[in-house]
Amino acid sequence: MTEIFSVIIFSIIILFIEIYSETHLKNYGRFIERIVYLLSIKTLFNLLKFSVLFGFGYVLLNLNESKILSETVNNKVVNLDFNNLAIYFIPTAIFSLMVILTNSKELFRQLEDYAIENETLNKIYANLKYIVFRIISYILTFFIFKYTLENIIKLHSYFTQNNLFVFDWLNINDSNIDNYNKGVYFSLLLTIIIFFLFNNSFIKKNSGEWQYREIKFDFLKYFFITTILCLGLFFGFFSIFNGLYNLLNSSLSMWISKENILGILPIRISSLLIIIYLLTYIYKEILDKDVLSFLMIGILPIRGLPNYKGNINFEKRETLFFSQISFYILNIALAEFFIIIGYKTIYLSILNFAILFILDDFKIINDYSQGLKRVLISHFIRVWIFNIIMIVVALILLSNEEYYIILSIYLIFTFILFRYYFKNFMLINLQRTI
Structure with a gap:
């Protein structure tokens, strides 16, 4: 009964x-x-x-x-x-x-x-x-x-x-034993909350007041952006909370030394930097520089605000920046995934090096060329050499470990990003000198 x-x-x-x-x-x-x-x-x-x-x-x-x-x-x-x-x-x-x-x-x-x-x-x-x-x-x-x-x-x-809990990253024990899984659960929960919050707002933003059951095709673009953002945020959050756990369980000098030897600290820094770059893009291009209205639509039981409209446009120069930064997020996520599962190989080292070497260079190139308006041919070639290196190394890593589902997702996302990249490629003005 x-x-x-x-x-x-x-x-x-x-x-x-x-x-x-x-x-x-x-x-x-x-x-x-x-x-x-x-x-x-x-x-x-x-x-x-x-x-x-x-x-x-x-x-x-x-x-x-x-x-x-x-x-x-x-x-x-x-x-x-x-x-x-x-x-x-x-x-x-x-x-x-x-x-x-x-x-x-x-x-x-x-x-x-x-x-x-x-x-x-x-x-x-x-x-x-x-x-x-x-x-x-x-x-x-x-x-x-x-x-x-x-x-x-x-x-x-x-x-x-595996002794992983929501607040395990606050469990300080002074054991000097590093753990590269702590903080995963909390990071996942935060990312899921943001995923539903963003998509809840995007659904309302792409619906008319009287045709609420219908949805514009643009929502799929918003959904894709949210997925990329949450992928980056998950590993960004993980870098913060896991790094904090290991830092509080050892001294600062010991923590920096261990993280550098394993090649994790630079990846952590790259995760945070790249999220800042992507959030800047989303703030300007997606949220219309109006975070408060966006959050109100996502959280409150309202379907829209009269002065908050605007639609996404993937047919402009800024999409080049989004596509490239999102591709870096995919590869950083891949690198941190292998760190979490404790997998070590020379290919992972190459992937880490490629990300670290080109990430800051690309941001400088973008700023120097004022949003990729005029790009030196040598700079463009340098970026794409490392793009190819990352793709090849990622394929080798995932194939060797037989992670075919992750490999398929990686290839699908890469294809979508490069599709929008080359769709707007003509907006780049390649020059020998600037």
């Missing part, structure tokens, strides 16, 4: 996520319209957002340590109980019945089908279509919730087994 009650509680939570998303996006209309909006970017984003919120709340509040809850999640949510599937649908069935009884006229107006001449049968058919929609919507929400929760539990278990 307790397990049945627990399943119903989880089903109510899933139903709440489903109904909130539907109400927030005004997913009303004919049957096909409802299905289209149900599978839209906005709906899927909302469902994922609340599933992630619940998932991390579940593990961070130690609810997974409750025997009843953990057994219910494992036996009824992560692993479905096919012998009692009807239990899962009790809350949504009650909700559907309530809507049909209290709002039957409006449902009939939206879902009516004049192919049936008999009005009574037409009303029954409209109600049946609503029930089918509710079932589809609930199943979609349930599986997004299920797989999100399942993977968050696995991730939390992995961190816990």
Whole structure:
């Protein structure tokens, strides 16, 4: 009886996520319209957002340590109980019945089908279509919730087994033993918060007040920018919190010496510098130099501000800077990833050297040429020699370790970045002398 009650509680939570998303996006209309909006970017984003919120709340509040809850999640949510599937649908069935009884006229107006001449049968058919929609919507929400929760539990278990916790970077023990994993969990949480905050604001920014269910194609560009930003922020945060942990567990001179020997300190500095460069670009080109309005849209339950509009444009010279800096972020992320897992090889040293050598050079070249308006041919060639070196070394590293999924993601992102780079290449004025 307790397990049945627990399943119903989880089903109510899933139903709440489903109904909130539907109400927030005004997913009303004919049957096909409802299905289209149900599978839209906005709906899927909302469902994922609340599933992630619940998932991390579940593990961070130690609810997974409750025997009843953990057994219910494992036996009824992560692993479905096919012998009692009807239990899962009790809350949504009650909700559907309530809507049909209290709002039957409006449902009939939206879902009516004049192919049936008999009005009574037409009303029954409209109600049946609503029930089918509710079932589809609930199943979609349930599986997004299920797989999100399942993977968050696995991730939390992995961190816990490796003695990694949210505030492990504050655990000072004066052991003089360095650890290059501490701070990962906290960095991940901060990055996830920023990811959803940015995309929440971008979704609203790319929606009309009266066409909120629709979305402009530009959102995909914003989504790509947010992904690059969060990738850089994760390793930037990690560099700060992990570096702080190792610094507080040893003296300053010892910390600098160890970090330099391992080649980590320069990568940490590069991570911070490159995030500053990217944030500067986003502040000017993406947020229209209005951070407050952007945050208000992302945090508050409002859909827009009258004086805050503007759209992204990837067809201009500044995109060259964004593409190049983002490519450096990919490679810094790759370098720090191998540092975290403790992998050491000459190829990693080459990658670190290439990043460190060219990063500052590129920023100086960009500033010296006033935003790549007039670039020396020798400077352009130097940048691209190191671009090629980084690509080749990254391919060797990932292929040798058989990280084919990461390799595929790396190649996809690199292709997109270089596509926009060469799309705006004609805006560069190459010269022999300036």
